[in-house]
Amino acid sequence: MTTGEGLSVEAYAGARGLALLRLAVMLTGTASDAEDLLQTTYERLLRNWDKVATASQPHAYARRVMVNEFLQWKRSPSQRESPVEHLPEPTAYEESTAGTDDDGWRLLATLPKQQRATLALRYYEDLPDERIAEILGCSHATVRSNASRGLATLRDTHRTPRQDLDKEAGR
Amino acid sequence: MTHTDDDEDIRTLFRAHEHLATPARAQRALVAATARRARVPRPRMRERFFPGLVVVAALAVLVAIAVVRPSSDRQVTPVPATSASPLATPKAAPSPSTDPEGRQIGVARGAPAGTDNELVRTLERFRSMLGPEVVAVLAQAPATLEKPWGTTNTGDSGDIQQLMSCGFLDWAGTQEPPSPSPSIQPVAGPDGVTHQVQVLGALATLNRLDNVFAGDCFTSITIRLTSATPARMNVMLGPVVQVRDVPAWRYTIAGSSDTLLAAALPAKALPVLMFPEFYSDSTYAYAHISQVHLGTDQRTLRVDFVDVGRDEPRCVEGYTASWALDQRGLAISVRDVLRPDPASGSCVETNRSRTIDIVLPEDFGTRVVLDSPRAVVVPVIRAP
Numbered sequence: 001m002t003t004g005e006g007l008s009v010e011a012y013a014g015a016r017g018l019a020l021l022r023l024a025v026m027l028t029g030t031a032s033d034a035e036d037l038l039q040t041t042y043e044r045l046l047r048n049w050d051k052v053a054t055a056s057q058p059h060a061y062a063r064r065v066m067v068n069e070f071l072q073w074k075r076s077p078s079q080r081e082s083p084v085e086h087l088p089e090p091t092a093y094e095e096s097t098a099g100t101d102d103d104g105w106r107l108l109a110t111l112p113k114q115q116r117a118t119l120a121l122r123y124y125e126d127l128p129d130e131r132i133a134e135i136l137g138c139s140h141a142t143v144r145s146n147a148s149r150g151l152a153t154l155r156d157t158h159r160t161p162r163q164d165l166d167k168e169a170g171r
Numbered sequence: 172m173t174h175t176d177d178d179e180d181i182r183t184l185f186r187a188h189e190h191l192a193t194p195a196r197a198q199r200a201l202v203a204a205t206a207r208r209a210r211v212p213r214p215r216m217r218e219r220f221f222p223g224l225v226v227v228a229a230l231a232v233l234v235a236i237a238v239v240r241p242s243s244d245r246q247v248t249p250v251p252a253t254s255a256s257p258l259a260t261p262k263a264a265p266s267p268s269t270d271p272e273g274r275q276i277g278v279a280r281g282a283p284a285g286t287d288n289e290l291v292r293t294l295e296r297f298r299s300m301l302g303p304e305v306v307a308v309l310a311q312a313p314a315t316l317e318k319p320w321g322t323t324n325t326g327d328s329g330d331i332q333q334l335m336s337c338g339f340l341d342w343a344g345t346q347e348p349p350s351p352s353p354s355i356q357p358v359a360g361p362d363g364v365t366h367q368v369q370v371l372g373a374l375a376t377l378n379r380l381d382n383v384f385a386g387d388c389f390t391s392i393t394i395r396l397t398s399a400t401p402a403r404m405n406v407m408l409g410p411v412v413q414v415r416d417v418p419a420w421r422y423t424i425a426g427s428s429d430t431l432l433a434a435a436l437p438a439k440a441l442p443v444l445m446f447p448e449f450y451s452d453s454t455y456a457y458a459h460i461s462q463v464h465l466g467t468d469q470r471t472l473r474v475d476f477v478d479v480g481r482d483e484p485r486c487v488e489g490y491t492a493s494w495a496l497d498q499r500g501l502a503i504s505v506r507d508v509l510r511p512d513p514a515s516g517s518c519v520e521t522n523r524s525r526t527i528d529i530v531l532p533e534d535f536g537t538r539v540v541l542d543s544p545r546a547v548v549v550p551v552i553r554a555p
Contacts, residue, residue: 013201021192021200031191035200042204104184123178124185151177 009049013042016059020066026120027070029109037073041066064135067121071113071136107157114138115150122147202459206479340377343395343425348373351401351435356418358436370418371435373399377422395425404432457544458490458505461524467554469534476505478521486513492527495543501535502543 020041024034044065045052055061108116114136121132122143129143136143342348351370358368377396402421422431458476465472474492488510494503505527510516540549 009205010201013197017197017201018192018194021197022189025188025191026185031193031196034192035196038197038200039204042201046204104180105188108184119181120185123181151181154181155177 008053009042009046012052012058012062016062019059020062023063023066023120023125024070026124027067027117029105037066037070040069040073044069063125067117067135070117073113104154107154111150111153115146115153118143118146119150203479206457206459340431341395342374342377344397344399346398348377349399349401349420351418358417368418368436373420373422373435376420376433376435394431396422396431397425398423402432404434456507458507458525460503460505460540460542460547460549462550462552463503463540464552465535465554469536470531472501472529472531472535472540474503474505474527474529475524476527477524478507486510486518487521488516489519490525490527492529493543494529496531496533496538500539500541501531502541503529503549504543 017038021034021038024037024041025031028034028037041062045062052058052061108119111119117136118132121127121135122129127135129140129147132143133140138146350372354370355367356370399420399422402419403416404419405415405417418435420433420435422433424431456478458478460474460476462475463472464475476490478487478490485507486509487507489508490505491508492503492505494501496502507521510518535551540551541547542549
């Protein structure tokens with residue numbers, strides 16, 4: 001698919017697809033969900049590709065679409081997590097992340113979407129708060145508040161030993 | 172934004188999981204989205220403009236009959252398969268479709284003789300692109316960033332992958348940017364034919380990147396490139412077809428251990444031909460053809476394809492290949508065949524790599540193969 005400007009979706013994806021997927025990983029927390037989110041984003045972009053290709057900042061547009069899709073994302077029932085009695089064997093992904101801060105990563109996934117998106121845009125994409133506010137459609141104060149609360153949750157929960165939490169909870 | 176320990180901790184946390192994003196997943200998402208897009212009709216547009224389109228179409232037909240009729244001999248018309256025909260849609264010989272382990276899955280049927288107008292029209296439109304221009308479609312080959320595992324960017328370049336799109340690529344070498352030697356180099360096109368291609372110099376290649384990806388900038392940081400050495404790289408032609416060993420430049424980046432690898436071909440042509448309007452209904456699910464193997468008899472083609480599936484699970488009985496042939500090109504489409512009564516037999520698994528054979532009525536020669544629904548050139552692997 002091409003446009004008069006010459007920027008095709010394939011050329012764009014070839015150059016920026018991996019960057020978009022990385023952002024999707026930071027938003028969703030898993031490789032498979034990130035792939036789903038990227039696919040959904042591409043579908044949305046393809047519907048208005050002429051607009052994307054002629055935008056002054058195509059990647060900014062794509063990033064905004066992805067974040068909005070993430071915030072509105074409701075996975076189908078078959079994709080949602082469900083409780084199981086026994087955990088399956090570790091996947092290649094889980095094995096490959098051994099040694100990294102998995103507790104912190106899992107905790108990040110429990111944050112409200114707005115907070116997680118704010119943290120990803122601020123600390124992974126290195127965007128200024130003004131730009132984050134535009135993307136999320138909120139005020140600068142809300143961005144700062146979301147970031148502050150997200151960081152506080154991570155700091156307070158992650159740095160406290162789990163046993164202490166259990167003890168405090170009387171388990 | 173203040174830089175505290177918390178800030179650094181969460182940055183480290185994010186970057187430690189960057190590796191979950193792999194090029195294969197990114198590519199798969201694009202392929203799936205493109206395929207889904209090609210199958211989804213646009214009901215709103217049709218509903219909105221259908222009455223007007225009917226009137227316009229009727230007027231167009233009347234005008235065409237009155238004015239264009241004398242030149243109708245230039246129009247492509249499906250004709251029965253004969254070796255003398257310039258364009259034919261002969262019936263493909265029924266052949267088995269197999270999975271990667273060679274097990275037969277369902278039945279593959281040939282195209283209805285002389286009736287596949289979509290293929291004929293696609294091939295007709297594709298015809299003008301055949302020849303040396305095919306190589307030019309490689310020109311939009313993007314650049315890639317080669318990031319040594321376990322390293323991070325240093326200096327003022329920040330996230331280079333992100334900043335690349337700003338177009339702030341600046342030559343900062345102590346020497347003049349090198350020119351290619353020789354300036355004309357061979358590239359094996361997706362049609363299996365080697366073409367002689369004009370190669371860009373190191374500076375012209377940077378300008379090409381600027382032109383393609385200018386504009387997405389939040390900062391004024393410039394990526395300074397300090398040297399360039401000749402290299403070769405593989406590029407994607409459309410979402411599936413890979414073209415190997417294209418001339419490129421490998422740049423070193425000031426303040427970073429990353430290197431930038433960019434194809435050194437001029438940007439002057441369409442990267443992919445797509446005619447989704449031919450295939451915009453959801454009646455069929457078209458597979459993606461990845462490559463074609465030409466047999467030693469020069470007439471048998473084994474088509475490698477991936478059934479990307481449907482939005483809703485359906486019982487797929489097998490696959491069917493349709494094709495149209497002219498003197499310079501071969502257009503192929505592969506789609507699934509649904510089992511009318513799922514209880515009457517087993518269903519094959521979708522989203523699998525499979526093959527299907529077609530037999531041409533004449534030698535394949537040096538034709539270009541086109542994945543018709545996506546209008547993508549497909550590599551031809553010739554038997555040794």
